[in-house]
Amino acid sequence: MSDDTHDWTSAGFSTRAIHAGSDPDPTTGAVVPPIYQVSTYKQDGVGGLRNGYEYSRSGNPTRTALEEALAAVEGGSRAFAFSSGLAAEDTLLRAALRPGDHVVVPDDAYGGTYRLVARVFGPWGVDHTPVDLSDVDVVAAAIEPGRTKMVWVETPTNPLLGVSDIAALAALARAAGAVLVVDNTFATPYLQQPLALGADAVVHSTTKYIGGHSDVVGGAVVVGDGAQLPVGLEGPTGTASLADAVAFHQNASGAVAGPFDAWLTLRGLKTLAVRMDRHCSNAMAVARFLREHSAVTQVIYPGLEDHPGHAIASTQMSGFGGMVSFRVGSREKALDVCARTKVFLLAESLGGIESLVEHPGQMTHASVAGSALEVPDDLVRLSVGIEDVADLVADLGQALA
Numbered sequence: 458m459s460d461d462t463h464d465w466t467s468a469g470f471s472t473r474a475i476h477a478g479s480d481p482d483p484t485t486g487a488v489v490p491p492i493y494q495v496s497t498y499k500q501d502g503v504g505g506l507r508n509g510y511e512y513s514r515s516g517n518p519t520r521t522a523l524e525e526a527l528a529a530v531e532g533g534s535r536a537f538a539f540s541s542g543l544a545a546e547d548t549l550l551r552a553a554l555r556p557g558d559h560v561v562v563p564d565d566a567y568g569g570t571y572r573l574v575a576r577v578f579g580p581w582g583v584d585h586t587p588v589d590l591s592d593v594d595v596v597a598a599a600i601e602p603g604r605t606k607m608v609w610v611e612t613p614t615n616p617l618l619g620v621s622d623i624a625a626l627a628a629l630a631r632a633a634g635a636v637l638v639v640d641n642t643f644a645t646p647y648l649q650q651p652l653a654l655g656a657d658a659v660v661h662s663t664t665k666y667i668g669g670h671s672d673v674v675g676g677a678v679v680v681g682d683g684a685q686l687p688v689g690l691e692g693p694t695g696t697a698s699l700a701d702a703v704a705f706h707q708n709a710s711g712a713v714a715g716p717f718d719a720w721l722t723l724r725g726l727k728t729l730a731v732r733m734d735r736h737c738s739n740a741m742a743v744a745r746f747l748r749e750h751s752a753v754t755q756v757i758y759p760g761l762e763d764h765p766g767h768a769i770a771s772t773q774m775s776g777f778g779g780m781v782s783f784r785v786g787s788r789e790k791a792l793d794v795c796a797r798t799k800v801f802l803l804a805e806s807l808g809g810i811e812s813l814v815e816h817p818g819q820m821t822h823a824s825v826a827g828s829a830l831e832v833p834d835d836l837v838r839l840s841v842g843i844e845d846v847a848d849l850v851a852d853l854g855q856a857l858a
């Protein structure tokens with residue numbers, strides 16, 4: 458039998474996305490990993506596992522293919538695939554935090570992340586402080602020495618597209634003995650590499666750009682090479698390795714990605730680079746169109762020079778992504794725009810090939826109304842898809858007319 462294994466670590470981004478973890482199947486030569494729709498594996502004598510597979514919560518070859526590809530594209534040492542982005546976050550938080558610990562979170566975090574930290578981990582004794590993560594001094598002031606064990610970063614944020622300086626925040630977290638986590642869902646590993654900038658772990662809702670086709674819910678944790686648990690914490694396997702702790706918790710609580718979901722997500726990941734190029738160019742064209750439109754009072758897109766995070770985004774990202782938010786002066790006008798678009802479908806979620814429009818105040822961010830995370834009620838959020846840009850611009854034009 459030929460040896461089809463190859464080390465892809467020094468290959469370019471798209472080559473890694475397509476080939477890492479996807480060596481041709483040793484039995485048939487299939488060029489895509491099969492969907493191993495199986496729960497258990499025959500052992501060659503008691504404990505005689507073939508390639509370590511024993512039971513599919515602990516490991517499944519289709520999931521392994523996805524996890525190896527995710528580690529390769531983020532430049533991490535290990536990746537873990539989950540049944541949703543929030544399941545990935547939940548597992549990482551449990552692996553790295555204990556009652557009495559404190560977390561610094563963005564004051565415009567993804568609503569579900571905030572709900573998890575505040576309303577699930579809060580009652581279990583983990584405190585949090587929401588701050589403006591784009592202001593390094595504010596983050597430094599919020600860190601409580603000896604008690605803050607994690608700084609949670611989202612950049613760009615949802616839906617206000619705030620940008621924060623990952624390298625500066627990583628240095629702050631490291632000095633405090635805390636771990637720095639970056640939710641890289643909006644930027645994707647194609648546009649932003651948080652581990653190379655000093656983050657300890659990256660989380661994804663792979664439901665969004667990585668899956669990319671609005672047909673699967675999933676999540677991931679990717680751990681940086683040599684990343685450690687917060688200072689002073691010994692993990693469940695007796696080491697300080699963050700990856701070992703996440704691996705233990707993934708198996709212990711079991712919110713793993715199923716084989717078909719892993720396969721769909723891997724299929725999406727392979728085309729991430731070409732999709733992101735088109736998302737970025739379409740979003741830039743849409744942002745420029747909206748900026749010139751008389752019915753629009755503000756356009757928020759990190760690719761525009763007047764965006765407060767433009768300078769940092771330009772150095773930290775290789776493109777500005779596919780999310781554009783804008784304001785139209787009143788809640789009624791915002792709801793009108795959402796009701797009138799035809800190409801942009803009115804729906805939650807983001808990152809798929811089709812364009813979506815939504816009203817964060819009443820949809821994705823309804824759960825944070827009245828909190829520090831409340832968003833303006835005249836805000837409209839777009840997930841700009843990869844359709845023909847002329848059709849997207851024309852659709853927004855008629856909806857705003």
Ligand SMILES: *Cc1c(COP(=O)(O)O)cnc(C)c1O
Binds near residue numbers: 541640643665675676
């Ligand atoms: C959607 C999303 C999540 C949650 O992921 P699910 O797959 O919906 O559980 C977390 N962070 C960001 C930035 C998201 O957009």
